[in-house]
Amino acid sequence: MLWIEVIRQLSAQLAEPFELEFVVRGLGQSGRFKGIQTNKDRLTMDKLTWLNLMREPIGDEDIESLTEIVQQLKKQVPPQYIVGWAEFCDLQFKVDERVLIPRQETEELVRLILENKDSITSEMTDKPVRVLDIGTGSGAIAISLAKKHPDWQVSASDLSLDALELARENAKLNDVNIDFFQSDVFDKIEGRFDLIVSNPPYIDWADQNEVDDSVRAYEPDSALYADHKGYAIYEKIAQEGRDYLTQNGQIYLEIGYKQGENVKALLEANFPEKEVRIHQDFFGKDRMINVR
Numbered sequence: 001m002l003w004i005e006v007i008r009q010l011s012a013q014l015a016e017p018f019e020l021e022f023v024v025r026g027l028g029q030s031g032r033f034k035g036i037q038t039n040k041d042r043l044t045m046d047k048l049t050w051l052n053l054m055r056e057p058i059g060d061e062d063i064e065s066l067t068e069i070v071q072q073l074k075k076q077v078p079p080q081y082i083v084g085w086a087e088f089c090d091l092q093f094k095v096d097e098r099v100l101i102p103r104q105e106t107e108e109l110v111r112l113i114l115e116n117k118d119s120i121t122s123e124m125t126d127k128p129v130r131v132l133d134i135g136t137g138s139g140a141i142a143i144s145l146a147k148k149h150p151d152w153q154v155s156a157s158d159l160s161l162d163a164l165e166l167a168r169e170n171a172k173l174n175d176v177n178i179d180f181f182q183s184d185v186f187d188k189i190e191g192r193f194d195l196i197v198s199n200p201p202y203i204d205w206a207d208q209n210e211v212d213d214s215v216r217a218y219e220p221d222s223a224l225y226a227d228h229k230g231y232a233i234y235e236k237i238a239q240e241g242r243d244y245l246t247q248n249g250q251i252y253l254e255i256g257y258k259q260g261e262n263v264k265a266l267l268e269a270n271f272p273e274k275e276v277r278i279h280q281d282f283f284g285k286d287r288m289i290n291v292r
């Protein structure tokens with residue numbers, strides 16, 4: 001039998017048939033498959049190697065590995081957890097059930113910050129811009145900003161020690177220096193920041209049924225849901241943020257698409273002297289908010 005025949009048969013069993021190719025290419029060069037040469041320099045297999053592989057005969061052990069992967073996909077395990085990494089802002093991040101898989105919407109938040117980077121300045125000209133990422137998870141936002149701006153001094157916090165462990169690994173993998181803290185929002189944070197960014201958990205516990213089955217079953221609750229109808233972390237950032245922000249400091253937050261006006265009102269009440277703006281994502285939905 002050829003790889004293509006087995007891949008076709010097995011993919012047909014899946015609700016999302018392309019996921020098998022994604023996983024095999026993602027795992028392809030890790031040594032998981034006997035018929036594929038290991039290449040530790042590449043996390044993913046390029047399209048040409050994949051197409052060539054499809055014409056090769058496949059051994060029993062590899063059929064067994066593919067069948068196991070299909071079982072996991074049928075159980076809706078996210079493909080990124082199966083391969084063990086995800087791409088974010090053209091960087092690679094290890095991911096597993098300790099952290100949320102970083103999303104495209106959050107890449108848009110990073111892009112928005114980078115588009116406005118010239119307005120993000122340090123209070124003192126001889127000091128680096130100080131950044132705090134609250135609820136860093138895999139470290140996606142903090143690491144991407146540090147990578148683009150090696151001159152910024154980036155700190156990142158999370159309530160979850162498990163997430164912080166993985167974020168530290170990701171900082172090392174991506175070769176950036178970040179100060180990590182375990183903190184419930186600001187409670188262990190010291191000093192002031194020129195930029196506070198966060199993609200906090202923001203789903204109302206009452207809306208669990210609206211969350212995709214795969215997300216609900218495998219991604220951590222602590223990364224998804226927040227008290228006070230999903231607003232708990234926004235409330236803390238709005239109410240306590242002033243004590244952690246420099247005078248010209250800015251805040252950038254990801255928001256649920258229905259939360260824009262409420263989060264805006266919260267921020268305006270606490271930062272009356274600043275401008276608060278809602279921004280839309282690629283799909284035209286309210287997704288980000290900034291205070292400057």
Ligand SMILES: C[S@@+](CC[C@H](N)C(=O)[O-])C[C@H]1O[C@@H](n2cnc3c(N)ncnc32)[C@H](O)[C@@H]1O
Pocket residue numbers: 099100101102103106134135136137138139140141157158159160163183184185199200201202222223224233
């Ligand atoms: C939506 S995830 C975002 C992860 C990552 N920043 C991203 O954008 O992919 C929210 C993160 O906030 C963390 N978190 C939840 N409650 C928190 C709290 N009270 N203080 C700090 N972090 C918290 C979770 O552990 C989780 O890692």
